[in-house]
Amino acid sequence: MALLEVVDVSKVFPGVRALDDVSFTLQPGEVHALVGENGAGKSTLIKVLTGVYQPDGGQLRYRDEPARFDSPMDAQRAGISTIYQEVNLIPLMSVAHNLFLGREPRTAYGLLDEKRMFREAHEILLRYGVTTDVRRQLGTLALGAQQMVALARAVMIDAKVVIMDEPTSSLEPREVETLFGVIRDLHSQGIGIIYVSHRLDELYQICDAVTILRDGKVVHTGKLADLERLRLVSLMLGRDMSAVRHEGFTGFGGDHGGAEDAAPVLKVTDLNSRRKLHDISFAVRPGEVVGLGGLLGAGRSETIKAIGGAYPVDGGEIAVDGKALNRPTTVQAVKAGIAVQPEDRKAEGIVAGLSVRENIALAILPRMSKLGLVSDRKIDEVVRTYMTRLRIKASSPDQRVGDLSGGNQQKVLLARLLATQPKVLLLDEPTRGIDVGAKAEVQGLIDELAAEGLGVVLVSSDAEELVEGSDRVVVLRDGAVVGELRGDAVTTEALLETIAAAAVEAKEVGNDD
Template sequence: MPTEHTPAPAPAVLEAAGVGKHFAGVHALREVDFTLRAGQVHALVGENGAGKSTLIKVLTGVYRPDGGEIRFRGEPVGFDRPAAAQEAGISTVYQEVNLVPSMSVAHNLFLGREPRGRFGTVDFGRMRRESATLLAELGIPVDPRRELSSLGLGVQQMVAIARAVQTEARVVIMDEPTSSLEPREVETLFDVVRRLHEREVSVVYVSHRMEELYTICDSVTVLRDGRTVHSGPMAGLSRLELVALMLGREVAEVRREGTTAFSDSHTGADDAKPPVLRAKGLRKRAVLTGVDVTVQPGEVVGLAGLLGSGRTETVTALAGLLPLDGGEISVAGKPLKGGSTAAAIRAGMVLVPEDRKAEGIIPHLSVRENIVLAALPRLSRAGITSRARQDKVVDIFMKRLRIKASSPEQRVSELSGGNQQKVMLARWLAVEPKVLLLDEPTRGIDVGAKAEVQSLIEELAEQGLGIVMVSSELDELVAGADRVVVLREGGSVAELRGDEVTADGVLNALAEAREESS
C-alpha cells in the first residue's frame, strides 16, 4: 500500500502485457511489457532491431500481436488499423513524414476530418483559419495555404506533429521527432511536449539522442533483442548505465569502449598522393556561393556548418543531383563531365542520402534486390543477370555490414532503420566506388547501430576510400573526420586539420566567419 510519503502512481493509460510478434520466423517482440501512465513523457529506447518500431506499430494497430494483450485506459483493445487507434485517442508521429506532399498544410492538418459547411461541403476558410491558429500556437511560421512539398523536411516534421496535437489525443507517440529539426524547432517541440504534459496527455518518446531523453522524459523503457530489459524513472539512471542496458554489456565495458572509439586519427590519408576528389568553386544560384573540397585516398573529410550552410547541397551537387552554375570537379585526377548522377557513378563517386525512405531504399523490394540494384550492370553478361553472382555479392555485404534480416529475400521495409541504412551502404559499396558521400549517415539510428556505422566508415577509409561526411552532430564530425571544411551561407569559410579538428575549432571558425561578414 502506498504511504503518505509515497504517492500512488498515476493510472496506466496504455499497456502492453507479454506482447509477442514475429515475421518470417524472426521474433521481433518476445513477451514485451510496457506501461505508459497518465501525464508521463516516457522514453522508449534500444538498439536498432530491438523492437521499438514494431512495438509502436502493435500498439497503434498497424500490426496485430501474435501473443499477449494491449490495454488502453484499463480495457483490453484490439485495434485492427491505425485509424481505430487514432479514433480511440492515440496519435503517432513517425520519423519519416507520413503526409500528402501535394496537398496544402491546412489540408494535411485536417485530412480525413475536414470541417463542413451548411451543405456538407468542405469549409476551406474555416480550415485555413483554424490551421493558422494552431500553427501560431506551436510557433511554426508557415502559411497554411502552402503546398507541403514546398517546405523543408524539418518544417514538414513539425506539421506532422501539429496534426497529432490537433486530434486532441490522450496518447501521442513520437518516433524520432527531432531527426529533421533544427535547434529552434527542437525547442518548439519541447514546448509542445511540456504543454501536453500539463494537460495530462501521455507521450511515448523514441529518440537516439541522449540529451533529449534526459531533457524531456521522466520515465524510460529499454528494449533489447525484442525483450523488455528495464523500465523505470530517468532520474538516477546515468547515461552510461542506459547505454549499457541497451547494449547488454557491463558499465565498465561500455566506459572502456567509449574512451577508445575513434581515439586514433586515421592514418590512411596521404597528402602526398593526388586527391581522389577535388572540387573547386562550386556555385549554384541562391544555394552555393563557392565551395572548395579536396579529399585524399583513405581520408574522411567532414562538412560542418549550421542549417542552411550548404552541406547537403554540396554533396548532392557532387553526386550530380543538383545542377551547378559553375565550378570544377575531378575524381581520381579526371575531370567529371556530364553533371549527372550517372556520370558521377561512372567516375566512382556515390551518395548515401539523408532521407533513406524517400531517396534510398525501395521498400517493396527485398534486401537482395536493394543491395544489387546499382551493381546490376557489373553483374550482367550479355544483358543476362547472374543470380549466383548476385547472391555472392549480397552474402559478402550482409556479413561485412552485419545486416540483421531473416534472409536476403526479406522485404527491406521490415528491417529496422539502422539495418535499412546498412542496406543502402551495401548498395553503393557494391559498385566499388572511389569516393563515398555520406549525408547524415547515422541519422535516426541508436547508439549501437551508430557505433557500427562509424566503425565501418573508419574501416572503409583505412582501405583507401575517400569519404565526405555531412553530420549535424558536431561530436561525430570531430571524432570521425581527418579534416573538417566549415561552410557558411553556401561557401567554404575555413578548413581545420589535425589538432584543429575540435568542437571549439569549428565553433570559432563559424564565429569568425560571422564577424567578417557583419
C-alpha cells in the first residue's frame, strides 16, 4: 500500500501551467528524491502536498484514502511535515520554545512547564548533534544549527511523511552525517521521505527512488540506482550533457588571468572583529577570484560582511584601489566599489514583494535621480541591460521577485550589485540552493566578470566548486587564516588536508593548555 500518491495533478497560474498531469508515489520507509531545475514544478508540488495550494485537476491519496489538505496545519495534523531550505521558525524566541511551539509541556495546573521543556529540548537536540544552550534565542545560532532544530521539530510531530527541501544547504559535513543518520532511522520506522536537493552525491548516497520534473511534467520516475548520473542531469535539463561544463555539478573554469604583478584592487590587512576575526590578511587583484575556504563557523561570512561594512571592525585595514577605508559602513563600502552578495538571499538580499525592476534599481536610485526626481527612463535602461546580460527569466520587469525561481532570484541580486559598477564582488554562497542549469549560468557569469577585470572573493561550502572556481584559496579556521593554496596546490585534497591539519593543531594546542 502506497503511503502517499499524487494522481494526474495539475496546477495552473495566470499564463503558467506549473504542474501538468503529475503523478508521484511515495512508499512507506522510502527516501524519494524529487529533482528538477528551478521552475520545474518541485516547489508547487510540495505546496500542493502540504495544503498551501489546491490542485486544479487530479487528486491526492494518503494512506490509501482520497485526501484534501486545506492548509499546512491540516497537512501537519495528518502527519505530513516539511523542512524548508530557509528556516521558518521564530528567531527571537528561544531554541526550546521553537522546538515545542504549539505543543508546550504543561504542569498539572495547565501552566507552562519550562523546566521540563528545557530538559527535553536539550535531550532531543543532542540526538541531532546540537549542544547549545536551549534557552538561547534561535536567531543567535548558525544557520546549520537552526536547520537541525527545524528538523528535530518536524520529526517530533509524529510525522508519517517528511518533506526535506534542500536540508543540507546550510550544514557542514559533520551535521550532514548526523542528518543522514536521522534519515536512516526514519527509514527504519517506515516513515516516507521526499528529499529535494541539487547535490547529486547526496541523492545517490541516501535516496531509494527518484522522480524528475521538467516544465511541470514528470519526465522520469523509478529506482535511483538504475539511473546514471549523467542521464539524470540530461533528463533534468532536457539537453545533451555536452552543453553542461564539468558534468554540470561544479566548475567555474578557473585561471581567470589576474596579473600577478598588478596592484591589488582589494587589500585586507590584519582585520579583527568582535573576537570572531583574528588578523585576517589577503589581497585580490583585478581579474582574480580568491576563494575563502573552511568549515561553517570558520569566519568566511563574517569576513565578507566586515569588508562590506555590515559587521563591526575592531582593527586592521581595508583598502580598495590603494585607498584605505577606516572601519567602513555599508554606504562607504558601496561608494568605494565593494558589492556584497549575502549568504541568505531571501533574508538579506532580495525584497520578495517588490518587482524585478524595483529590486535591481534599489542600489542605484541616488545615481538615477536629479534634484530628488528619479529618472524612470534611465532605470528602465539599466534594468533591461542587466536582465538581458544575466538572462533573467521573468514575464516582465514588473514581475514579483518572490515568484521567480531560486536561480533567477540570485541573478536579480547579482544584477543589483553589478548596477552599482563595483570594483570588487564579495560572493557568499552564490550557487546555494539553485539547480544544475542555473548554477552553471551563475558560474559562467562569475567567469565573465573576472575576465572583465573585477576582483572577486568567493565563499562556497562545496569544496570542489570552490577549488574549480578560484585562482587562489585562503583557508580559515576559527576566524583566522591557517593556510593559502596557490597554482597547482589549489585542489580539493589540499583544501581538506589544510582544514584537517588546522583542526589537529588546534586540538593539540588546547591539550597543551
